[in-house]
Amino acid sequence: MKFDLRRGVLRRTGRPLTMAVAATVAIALAACSSDSPEEGESALSDSAAMTNYAADTTFKASEPVKFSMLWTDWPENPVKPSWQIFEEIKKRTNVSLELTNIPFSDAKQKQSLLISSGDAPQIIPLVYTGDEQQFAATQSVLPMSDYVKYMPNFQKYVKEWDLQKMVDNLRQADGKYYMVPGLQEVSVPTFTLVIRKDVFEQAGAGVPQTWDELRAALVKIKAKYPDSKPLADGFEGASMLNYAAHAFGTVAGWGFGNGTQFDEASGKFIYAATSPGYKTMVEYFNGLAKDGLLDTESFTKKNDGSGTVTDKFAQNKVFAASGSNGTVNDFSTALDAAGQKGKYEVVEIAPPGGPAGQIVEPRNFWNGFMLTTKAKDDPHFLSMLQFLDWLYYSPESRDMLRWGVEGQTYTKSGDKYTLKPEYSLKSFNINLGAKTDIGTDLGYSNNVLADSTESRALKVSYNPPAFVDYINSVLETRKPRAPFPPAPLNADELEQAALLATPLKDTVDTNTLKFILGERPLSEWDAYVSELQAKNLQGYLDLINGAYERFKKNNG
Structure with a gap:
């Protein structure tokens, strides 16, 4: 996989795991204080600075x-x-x-x-x-x-x-x-669903507006192309789960962050990967995999080397996949090389909606x-x-x-x-x-x-x-989606949270994939939640919620 900032990859996959954990244990931070100078505050002195510098001037x-x-x-x-x-x-x-x-x-x-x-x-x-x-x-x-x-x-x-x-x-x-x-x-999502619009239309499906509509379209395409597994990711599931999660009322994949989401009903942060929305999302993708509609290899293999999602797109084995503006060019180039020039229409579509509504990531x-x-x-x-x-x-x-x-x-x-x-x-x-x-x-x-x-x-x-x-x-x-309220951690809490977050996220990543691929039955969901609790999930949530309550108290 080629890393390219303008395609949004570095931001999500270009940093090592240890730094990703440190950088995400307290993503949501806020305050109500002003950035204006305090009364009596001395101005900076600088012989080279402009005294009349203002907006929209050089x-x-x-x-x-x-x-x-x-x-x-x-x-x-x-x-x-x-x-x-x-x-x-x-x-x-x-x-x-x-x-x-x-x-x-x-x-x-x-x-x-x-x-x-x-x-x-x-x-x-x-x-x-x-x-x-x-x-x-x-x-x-x-x-x-x-x-x-x-x-x-x-x-x-x-x-x-x-x-x-x-x-x-x-x-x-x-x-x-x-x-x-x-x-x-x-601001719009950098990664979304890239589809062969011509194939969707030929199958009588049109452009899907929801994940349920996408599933119905994939069934029709599968009937026309029985050797295909029409939906793919290519980023080990992290991209597709990221933009899908918002429509299911949760966070996942690249957007998992510190793993928490704010629950309006309880007024507290909960762990996203134990939420009903997360389970519903996992069940949805498990159903796609079970029915041969999901290219499961694209959830386990990076999009590099041979047999990539790009190759499968050119070979009429995949017709919808995760991607960005640059991916449209990559898929088009591969289709041209495969002799299909002028016979296709590859487009990005708005991330499909779901049980939570027509929701995408926060601005x-x-x-x-x-x-x-x-x-x-x-x-x-x-x-x-x-x-x-x-x-x-x-x-x-x-x-x-x-x-x-x-x-x-x-x-x-x-x-x-x-x-x-x-x-x-x-x-x-x-x-x-x-x-x-x-x-x-x-x-x-x-x-x-x-x-x-x-x-x-x-x-x-x-x-x-x-x-x-x-x-x-x-x-x-x-x-x-509205951003979650602030819960900034102090230096000591950041260190504690990083130690707790790593084994929790490892467990989430491993089992999310197993559930989707059918390697672990969904009947074991409660057992999976218990495994997270055994890794001191409650202690982790206590840190986040403690920070949330403290910041709310101190900043009105």
């Missing part, structure tokens, strides 16, 4: 400054010192970036070691919500909630895009948040950044805050990071962006064959910075019409 330091940044190198697009993007940033802002490079393959481990040892650069980009918790607990990164008052673009678009409650959910047990996220004007942030504690000692710290506010959140910079220099590499008319014919953007199949690629040759549309903050128009600008249709279908027909 930041430019009054003298040359240099800041250090951690940079993750993608194997297919390692950073080049000659990239135009760095010279363009310097030209506009008077800021030079000094990069410390780490490889994609072990980026999270390297990042952790550098930060923990105090050797990390000032700016740590490519940070997803939850990544910051272990560093916040050790105070090795700065509480960004103390400094966003110096970031007018961030504040403006948090307000305009109605994201303040989500920002508040980033707060740790001390009421502060330690990273600033990438802001998305619209999400994308990657943002942290600042290590030594950043505050820089005499140009205020300039750094203003620069990062411009770089991450200003419309001018967002356009530059994605498309390059207006008038040189692209033109813009209203919300329409057009890459000039002498330039390509291979990563999105735009102007293929042009001499210069704005990504690999010039550094624009890079994975470290360009994907962070996007307006709806910018997101639409580089994606194909079919993906735009997918965005619209989700926004028009599905409702995001």
Whole structure:
């Protein structure tokens, strides 16, 4: 399986298990405090900073400054010192970036070691919500909630895009948040169901709107293609269970998080994998497997090597599978190579609804950044805050990071962006064959910075019409699940919870798969729950609920 941030994989599978546990034991965090300056608080002093810096203006330091940044190198697009993007940033802002490079393959481990040892650069980009918790607990990164008052673009678009409650959910047990996220004007699930729409229609099924409708469609397709197992995942079940879970009123797979979900009836957190919704979801997929409608190999084998879901899609053995915008391209390429060019229609569809309704995952942030504690000692710290506010959140910079220099590499008319014919953007199949690629040759549309903050128009600008249709279908027909209330753990509780969470999740992962594949009868569900209880499930829930009650009491 090829890891590609724009396809949403790194966020969910690119970090090692130990860090995933540490990063998810307290995902839901919030507070009600203000980010405005306290009365009598002294302002930062910086000779290079702008005195009249405001939202939607270009930041430019009054003298040359240099800041250090951690940079993750993608194997297919390692950073080049000659990239135009760095010279363009310097030209506009008077800021030079000094990069410390780490490889994609072990980026999270390297990042952790550098930060923990105090050797990390000032700016740590490519940070997803939850990544910051272990560093916040050790105070090795700065509480960004103390400094966003110096970031007018961030504040403006948090307000305009109605994201303040989500920002508040980033707060740790001390009421502060330690990273600033990438802001998305619209948010839809990255992974969903990718189907052969032509086959569904030929079978008289149409596009399924619910999991029950999907099952009925699969039965019809199976009758027409008896050698097929028409539904597949390709990510060891983690992707499909993630987006299916919300429709069943639970969390699972990549979205399992710390394993808890809030139960409105009891006013407490419960363990998702023991809930009625989770059991119903498992029973549903067990039924698909039992009737030969689910490619069970795709729940046990990664989508790499031979016999992949992509291969089966091209061989008319699979007609619906987990995927993203990039997966549509992969499946289409494989079908073309198999001689089916012009004979198919592959599309992403909105995640099907279920017993809980037409529900999808909560609205999400994308990657943002942290600042290590030594950043505050820089005499140009205020300039750094203003620069990062411009770089991450200003419309001018967002356009530059994605498309390059207006008038040189692209033109813009209203919300329409057009890459000039002498330039390509291979990563999105735009102007293929042009001499210069704005990504690999010039550094624009890079994975470290360009994907962070996007307006709806910018997101639409580089994606194909079919993906735009997918965005619209989700926004028009599905409702995001409300986020769970905050239950932030302190440093000691994070350590305790991590020790308890690992064996619990291992038991969940093992038995969820066994139940779905029929290797363990569903009549043993109660025994499975007892096995979780024997691993001190109640002690784990007591930690989470204790944190929830404490935070609720302290923050109103």
